[in-house]
Amino acid sequence: MYSTKTPTLRIDEADLKCKNGCGFYGNAEWEGYCSKCYREYLQKQRSQTECNVYGQVYDLASSNKNNVQISAHQKYEEKKVQQEKKYKLLNISFRKPVTKVQGYQELLYELTKDNSDLEKVKADNRDLIAMIAKTPVERDVRKCMHSFIIEILQNKDVKRIEELSEITQNFYQVFAKRLENSAKYADITPEVKEKLLDYVERYAMTLLYRILFCPPFTNDEEKDLAIQKRIRQLNWVSGKNLECRIHETSSEVRELVYTSITDLLNMDSAKAPQEKLSCVIYCCRNIFLMLQQSVGGPASADEFLPALIFIVLKANPARLKSNINFITRFCNASRLMTGEGGYYFTNLCCAVSFIENLTAESLNMDEKDFNAYMSGERVPANTWESALMICESLHLMCEDITLLDEMKAKTTEIMTEALNLKEKMLQFQEEMKSEVNTVLDRTPLLITHSQRLPTNLDCEDIESYQLPPPIIPQVCPTTINNSTPQNDMRTSLIEDCITPSPTFDFPSFIGDDSFDVSKAEDETSLISLDTQSDFDTQQDKSTNELLVSTHLNLPCSTESEQEDYHGFTVQGSNIPTIPCSTGDLSLNTTEMDCENYTSYFHNT
Amino acid sequence: MYLNDDYFVIMANRGTAQRPNGSTQGKICQFKLVLLGESAVGKSSLVLRFVKGQFHEYQESTIGAAFLTQTVCLDDTTVKFEIWDTAGQERYHSLAPMYYRGAQAAIVVYDITNQDTFVRAQTWVKELQRQASPSIVIALAGNKADLSNKRVVEFDEAQTYADENGLLFMETSAKTAMNVNDIFLAIAKKLPKNEQSGSASTSGQGRRLVDTEGQKAATGNCCK
Numbered sequence: 081m082y083s084t085k086t087p088t089l090r091i092d093e094a095d096l097k098c099k100n101g102c103g104f105y106g107n108a109e110w111e112g113y114c115s116k117c118y119r120e121y122l123q124k125q126r127s128q129t130e131c132n133v134y135g136q137v138y139d140l141a142s143s144n145k146n147n148v149q150i151s152a153h154q155k156y157e158e159k160k161v162q163q164e165k166k167y168k169l170l171n172i173s174f175r176k177p178v179t180k181v182q183g184y185q186e187l188l189y190e191l192t193k194d195n196s197d198l199e200k201v202k203a204d205n206r207d208l209i210a211m212i213a214k215t216p217v218e219r220d221v222r223k224c225m226h227s228f229i230i231e232i233l234q235n236k237d238v239k240r241i242e243e244l245s246e247i248t249q250n251f252y253q254v255f256a257k258r259l260e261n262s263a264k265y266a267d268i269t270p271e272v273k274e275k276l277l278d279y280v281e282r283y284a285m286t287l288l289y290r291i292l293f294c295p296p297f298t299n300d301e302e303k304d305l306a307i308q309k310r311i312r313q314l315n316w317v318s319g320k321n322l323e324c325r326i327h328e329t330s331s332e333v334r335e336l337v338y339t340s341i342t343d344l345l346n347m348d349s350a351k352a353p354q355e356k357l358s359c360v361i362y363c364c365r366n367i368f369l370m371l372q373q374s375v376g377g378p379a380s381a382d383e384f385l386p387a388l389i390f391i392v393l394k395a396n397p398a399r400l401k402s403n404i405n406f407i408t409r410f411c412n413a414s415r416l417m418t419g420e421g422g423y424y425f426t427n428l429c430c431a432v433s434f435i436e437n438l439t440a441e442s443l444n445m446d447e448k449d450f451n452a453y454m455s456g457e458r459v460p461a462n463t464w465e466s467a468l469m470i471c472e473s474l475h476l477m478c479e480d481i482t483l484l485d486e487m488k489a490k491t492t493e494i495m496t497e498a499l500n501l502k503e504k505m506l507q508f509q510e511e512m513k514s515e516v517n518t519v520l521d522r523t524p525l526l527i528t529h530s531q532r533l534p535t536n537l538d539c540e541d542i543e544s545y546q547l548p549p550p551i552i553p554q555v556c557p558t559t560i561n562n563s564t565p566q567n568d569m570r571t572s573l574i575e576d577c578i579t580p581s582p583t584f585d586f587p588s589f590i591g592d593d594s595f596d597v598s599k600a601e602d603e604t605s606l607i608s609l610d611t612q613s614d615f616d617t618q619q620d621k622s623t624n625e626l627l628v629s630t631h632l633n634l635p636c637s638t639e640s641e642q643e644d645y646h647g648f649t650v651q652g653s654n655i656p657t658i659p660c661s662t663g664d665l666s667l668n669t670t671e672m673d674c675e676n677y678t679s680y681f682h683n684t
Numbered sequence: 685m686y687l688n689d690d691y692f693v694i695m696a697n698r699g700t701a702q703r704p705n706g707s708t709q710g711k712i713c714q715f716k717l718v719l720l721g722e723s724a725v726g727k728s729s730l731v732l733r734f735v736k737g738q739f740h741e742y743q744e745s746t747i748g749a750a751f752l753t754q755t756v757c758l759d760d761t762t763v764k765f766e767i768w769d770t771a772g773q774e775r776y777h778s779l780a781p782m783y784y785r786g787a788q789a790a791i792v793v794y795d796i797t798n799q800d801t802f803v804r805a806q807t808w809v810k811e812l813q814r815q816a817s818p819s820i821v822i823a824l825a826g827n828k829a830d831l832s833n834k835r836v837v838e839f840d841e842a843q844t845y846a847d848e849n850g851l852l853f854m855e856t857s858a859k860t861a862m863n864v865n866d867i868f869l870a871i872a873k874k875l876p877k878n879e880q881s882g883s884a885s886t887s888g889q890g891r892r893l894v895d896t897e898g899q900k901a902a903t904g905n906c907c908k
Contacts, residue, residue, distance in 0.1 A: 323773070368748035377740075378749040380728030381719075381769035385776055417786050418716060423751040423768055430779040442775040 105305045184233035197286050197351045205279045211272065216264050224255055225280055229287060236291050241298050245409035252412045255280060277412075282352040285410055289351045292410060294402035303401035310435060311396040316453045321443045324386030327374045334475065336370035341395040348398045353411030356403055357421045364424040367391060381427075389431045404429060711761040713877050716768060718784045720808045721793035722801040723772030726827040729858035730793060731767050734868055739859055756872045763872040765789075780808075781815055789821040789871050794842075796826045796855060797834040802842065809849055821874045823852035823867055830857040 098106035098114035110118035192198065202209065212218045228251045232244060239247075259265050259273045268276070285292070294300045319326045327333045343363035350356045367387050371379035379387075397403070407425065408416070416422045434442070440450030452458040719727045728749035732738050735754040736746055750769040755762055770776075770783045784790060790812055794805040805824060812822055824846050826837060839855060846853030852870050856863040 365747070368750075372747050378728070378732060378746040380748075381750040381771045382723040382728070382773065384748065384750045384769075385771040385779075386773075418714065418766055420751055426768075426782055427750075430776070430782050433779060433782070434776065437778070444775075 107301060184230060187233055188229065191287055191290065195287070197289070198283070201279075201282050201286050201352065205275075205282075208272070208275050208279055212276070217268065217276075220258075220262070220264050221276065221280060224251075224258065225284055228255075229284055232288055232291065236295070237297075241292075241295060241409065244292065248410050249413055251284075252277070252281065278354065281412055282354060285353055286351045293406050294399060298405075300399075300402040300405055303405075304399045307400050307432065307436065308396060308398075311393055313454055313456075314393055314435065314438065316459060317390075317393055317443065319386075319390055321445070322386040322390055323444075324390050325374045325383055326370065326387060326390065328478075330373065331475075331479070333370050333373050336366050336373070337391065337394070340364075340366035340370065340391050344391060344395045344397050347403050353407045354415065354421075356407050357411060357415065357425060360424050360428055361421050363391065364388065364427065385427060385430060385434075388427055389434055392428070392431045392435065400432065404432060711877060712764065713761060713875070714764045714766060715788040715872075715875055716766050716786060717789040717791065717871070718768045718770060718787045719791050719793060720770055720780065720784070720805075720812070721772055721791075722795070722798075722804045725772065725793045725795040725798070725801050726858050727772065727793050728769055730791075730825065730827060730856060730864060731769065733858040733861055733864045735767070737861075739861075754868070756869060758869070758872050761877050763875065763877075765868065765872075780811070784812065784816045784820075787816065787820060788875060789823070790816065791823045791825050791867065791871070792851075793825045793827050794837065795828050796837045796842075797828055797831050799836045802826075802837045806845065809851065813849070819876065821852070821871055822849075823854070823871050825863075825867055826853075826855040827858060829855040829862055830859045 096105050098104050098117055099112040100106075100114070100117040102114060102117055104114035104116070106112040106114050107118075111121070113121055209218075212221065228248075231247060231251075235244060235247065256277055259268075259277060265273065294304070319328065326337065328337075340363045343359055343366060347356045347359040347363075350359055364384075367384065368379055371383050371387055375383055392400075408429075416425055440447045443450065449458070719731065721727050729739060731752055732746070732749050735752045738746065752767045752769075753764060754767065755764045757763075768783055768787070770780055792805045792808045792812070794801040796802075809822060809824065812820060824842065826839070826842055842855075843853055845851075852867065852874065854863045854867045854870070856867055858864060
């Protein structure tokens with residue numbers, strides 16, 4: 081997380097302030113004073129020691145007697161690593177101050193000696209160096225580079241930074257042309273030539289970094305402090321103000337935000353201009369990755385620039401203007417005009433320019449609000465949300481709140497859906513009711529005329545006497561021997577078997593068996609009784625068959641009705657013919673049936 | 685931390701592609717092209733269609749549409765476009781000169797269904813004619829031509845304007861790919877490909893210092 085990285089990348093603001101306490105920022109180079117206080121301080125020192133100091137006030141390497149000057153030089157060294165890892169300060173060797181008298185040769189020695197960054201550049205290009213080692217190429221490259229470095233060292237105090245930049249750019253071009261045209265480089269592949277060009281630039285710039293980066297004779301430092309202050313003032317600006325689409329609540333996006341901030345901060349610790357440039361490229365690539373997640377497609381410049389501005393605001397990189405100026409002045413210009421690096425660097429310059437010229441209008445804000453925020457009078461409620469510098473638990477809280485909000489929204493949605501459904505159901509019910517009512521109104525259920533005469537069970541209706549006897553529930557014997565086919569047992573068995581039949585009604589069956597047509601039409605509950613009467617009439621005819629079928633059902637008295645019925649069906653289907661003259665048959669058995677019938681009533 | 689070797693290889697190829705420019709085999713010219721226009725007129729869609737042939741069905745590999753390159757073959761020359769997208773929002777308008785500085789071509793995009801974007805496009809054209817390099821090739825693109833039923837800016841109106849100002853003009857549709865390749869090809873044809881005014885090293889070197897100075901001036905102006 082970012083919070084853990086902070087100490088290595090930043091130093092306390094108190095350390096940056098002028099030692100005199102005048103409120104301005106101090107500079108290690110000026111012994112921790114601001115420029116004004118340091119000038120006064122120097123003048124005091126000078127009058128005290130009455131020492132004849134070489135050069136101007138800004139030339140720090142002026143006297144080797146003065147203790148103060150020596151410590152000033154130590155501070156000068158300090159500046160180089162300022163805002164890098166602080167512990168490095170303790171390891172700085174106490175070096176002999178360089179004087180004009182000593183000249184550039186000594187300065188060159190100074191710069192080359194113990195320069196870990198230079199060693200790193202060499203190590204990175206080990207293969208290239210090995211390839212050209214001990215060839216005329218190496219000698220020529222060395223010669224060119226040496227003459228260039230000497231030129232810069234000679235001119236560093238007499239020429240303006242723009243002229244130094246021009247010398248550098250000229251050197252790049254001349255060297256590139258030399259690589260192209262000189263016979264010495266004829267047998268080198270274009271690829272290696274390009275690497276060589278890159279190496280020369282890298283090496284020379286790393287070597288001269290101390291001289292050319294944020295030199296004391298420019299106002300780079302003031303600009304750095306100005307932009308730093310400006311960004312600090314703008315710390316309340318959120319992604320919403322910039323209309324940049326960053327999903328701050330997503331942890332992945334936040335991780336990428338941190339990564340891109342770190343990449344941008346790394347720019348200050350890189351030495352060679354192309355290394356600084358590559359930090360910018362990495363930063364921008366991460367921003368694109370982040371935007372891809374937030375936007376859901378390749379991000380365009382419309383989304384990219386606001387996001388970059390946001391990142392610059394949140395990173396507040398150290399010595400931003402110095403770094404930009406250093407890249408602009410000393411990076412091979414062709415790199416800045418074209419290519420991915422050039423594009424991203426242009427965007428960074430645009431972002432910085434935008435921040436410098438930011439007004440209420442450019443944030444679509446009210447002038448009054450803007451001024452209130454800038455002066456610190458008011459703090460927007462969402463600052464902590466967008467600041468991204470807040471602790472992890474707050475992030476989690478923020479995430480949870482968003483989650484809860486989402487869930488709440490979903491619940492409300494479900495509730496409304498449910499209510500809707502309920503309403504619809506009610507409506508449907510109503511509709512159905514009214515529809516049924518209309519249908520009923522339209523076609524009222526009217527019994528126009530009775531199709532059959534009402535049946536009076538008590539009357540002397542002959543048909544009712546033809547009905548079979550009602551079934552009398554009987555206890556089924558638990559064990560039945562196959563070898564005792566007794567008559568009463570048989571009847572009980574039959575009755576047991578047909579018990580369900582009264583409750584079952586099967587008019588079609590009856591129809592199939594070609595009952596009397598008039599009977600079939602009377603589909604009343606009596607039908608089942610009719611069937612039973614049929615059954616009873618058939619008893620004698622199919623006793624054997626019945627026995628077989630009932631025996632099958634016997635062992636288990638608790639068998640379901642269906643199985644019982646099944647037996648009946650089997651039996652029923654075994655009835656070969658139920659002749660049309662059922663009535664005649666039933667007439668033969670009328671007496672018996674009547675007896676059964678009456679006994680049933682007696683029993684009940 | 686630092687750029688990997690691949691990047692330098694790319695740079696190297698680019699460099700070598702430039703250097704023998706004109707002197708050997710088929711010419712390879714590299715041009716910087718800026719895209720200008722109000723936001724949401726479809727600048728990036730247009731470029732994505734041209735470079736990747738995509739519209740709304742983006743592949744994983746396409747992470748950004750702000751900086752893209754595409755090569756077009758024209759007779760014996762290979763024209764390599766380096767396309768710089770710009771933020772279209774009004775608030776970033778003042779930053780545009782930093783983008784079109786040193787650009788050899790510009791496409792000003794507007795939306796045919798939105799009159800304001802056409803007005804905006806006209807201010808872009810004016811600004812380019814006044815401030816950009818005098819030899820810059822400017823093309824006007826009326827995008828979203830597939831939405832002709834919602835058309836507000838008439839074809840003839842835009843055509844007349846383009847003719848008056850010496851612009852290339854086409855109505856394009858990133859959605860249907862209509863005229864997308866054509867407009868880039870037309871620009872490629874119009875761009876000077878002789879050694880002096882083409883991109884590449886010879887003239888570039890002369891210009892470089894001027895550019896650096898220019899940038900210094902630009903950044904210098906805006907800090908205070």
